[in-house]
Amino acid sequence: MWYSSCKMDVTYSLLCVLFFRSVTVYAQNCVPTFQETEIGVEYDEKQATTLISGCLVGSKMTRKDIDLIISIKGQVIPSLNTGAISNVHHKFHLNIIHNEIDAIKKNAFRDLPRLYNISLEHNHLTSVEPYAFENLPSVKGIHLSNNNIDVIKKHTFVNLPKLTDIFINNNKLKEFDQNWFASTPALEWLALYDNQITSLTAAAFRDLRSLTTIAFNNNNLRYIDPEAFHGLNRLKELTLGGNELTSFEEVNLSHLSALYRLGIEHNKFTYSSPRFFNAVRDNMKELFIQGNPLQCACVDELVLWASNNGIELVWKCEGKEVYCLFPLSNENDCVKRPTEQFSSSLIESFRSVCPIA
Ligand SMILES: *[C@@H]1O[C@H](CO)[C@@H](O)[C@H](O)[C@H]1NC(C)=O
Numbered sequence: 001m002w003y004s005s006c007k008m009d010v011t012y013s014l015l016c017v018l019f020f021r022s023v024t025v026y027a028q029n030c031v032p033t034f035q036e037t038e039i040g041v042e043y044d045e046k047q048a049t050t051l052i053s054g055c056l057v058g059s060k061m062t063r064k065d066i067d068l069i070i071s072i073k074g075q076v077i078p079s080l081n082t083g084a085i086s087n088v089h090h091k092f093h094l095n096i097i098h099n100e101i102d103a104i105k106k107n108a109f110r111d112l113p114r115l116y117n118i119s120l121e122h123n124h125l126t127s128v129e130p131y132a133f134e135n136l137p138s139v140k141g142i143h144l145s146n147n148n149i150d151v152i153k154k155h156t157f158v159n160l161p162k163l164t165d166i167f168i169n170n171n172k173l174k175e176f177d178q179n180w181f182a183s184t185p186a187l188e189w190l191a192l193y194d195n196q197i198t199s200l201t202a203a204a205f206r207d208l209r210s211l212t213t214i215a216f217n218n219n220n221l222r223y224i225d226p227e228a229f230h231g232l233n234r235l236k237e238l239t240l241g242g243n244e245l246t247s248f249e250e251v252n253l254s255h256l257s258a259l260y261r262l263g264i265e266h267n268k269f270t271y272s273s274p275r276f277f278n279a280v281r282d283n284m285k286e287l288f289i290q291g292n293p294l295q296c297a298c299v300d301e302l303v304l305w306a307s308n309n310g311i312e313l314v315w316k317c318e319g320k321e322v323y324c325l326f327p328l329s330n331e332n333d334c335v336k337r338p339t340e341q342f343s344s345s346l347i348e349s350f351r352s353v354c355p356i357a
């Protein structure tokens, strides 16, 4: 019932015969995922395709020293079931994009000791089951961008000792929870931009201390707990642009002793002061504040502070004349003010990506 075969017209058909053997031997661990699905195998610029039904199971007989790309593209696969890809002992990259997949089941990826990169971009994923990505000792990157994921459950990414990069951008997530991860001690890059996340809780990244880059731009962030960034003393880059933040001064930046680049552009705050950034002045090189309805007196203070500290400050949208606003009175003071102290039409003009002159 399950079989794999190679297309006879391919010069390298032998290649795939060697790589994959019949899955029936392992059938007890395989909930069928594929049905006459075309699988591409590439190495050293050689390519072959094979049709697989059931599960994709590697052969133990072949050389393990070659680096493969296994691709499944542009087909219709409703879900990646238990054992979908298993027992492949080569070093390989798995590329499963544009297949309309809407779920990944627990243990879909099993016994893949040298798998180093998984791309599942451009599918229709709405859910990923807990333990979907578990015990993959060599995986460095997981790419889930451009799906419809709205919830990730606790313990979805588990025991991934080499995982450094995870991309879940361009999905529909409404919250972030560090408990998605368990035993991922090497995680450096967390890309969650272009989602709908509304807040960050206290110590939101406490168990992910190896992070160096957090990208939360283009979400719906309205609230960041002052202690959200607790424990992130390796973080170099934090991007929070394109959110709904009406203030930023409560956020305790002292935790971010290694911060190099901070982006808080295109939010909604009218007040900011160099004082808030002094805590991270020593390592900071780039600060982005443009596209906020900031008081002109505050922008002036920040520009001076940045130039005195050798920090590159982006305070104005390219080609735009309007970059700050004057309050209705005492315009020379950079102080926190209620919104009534600004002309509402001016504030409104900052709602577009860059202020309209
Ligand atoms: C892993 O896959 C992603 C997405 O296809 C790609 O951008 C990235 O370069 C790959 N990384 C490696 C190390 O091959």
Ligand SMILES: *[C@@H]1O[C@H](CO)[C@@H](O)[C@H](O)[C@H]1NC(C)=O
Pocket (backbone or CB within 6 Å): 252, 253, 254, 255
């Ligand atoms: C900010 O965090 C630091 C620790 O990095 C702590 O010492 C300080 O008290 C915190 N500031 C406030 C206002 O809680």
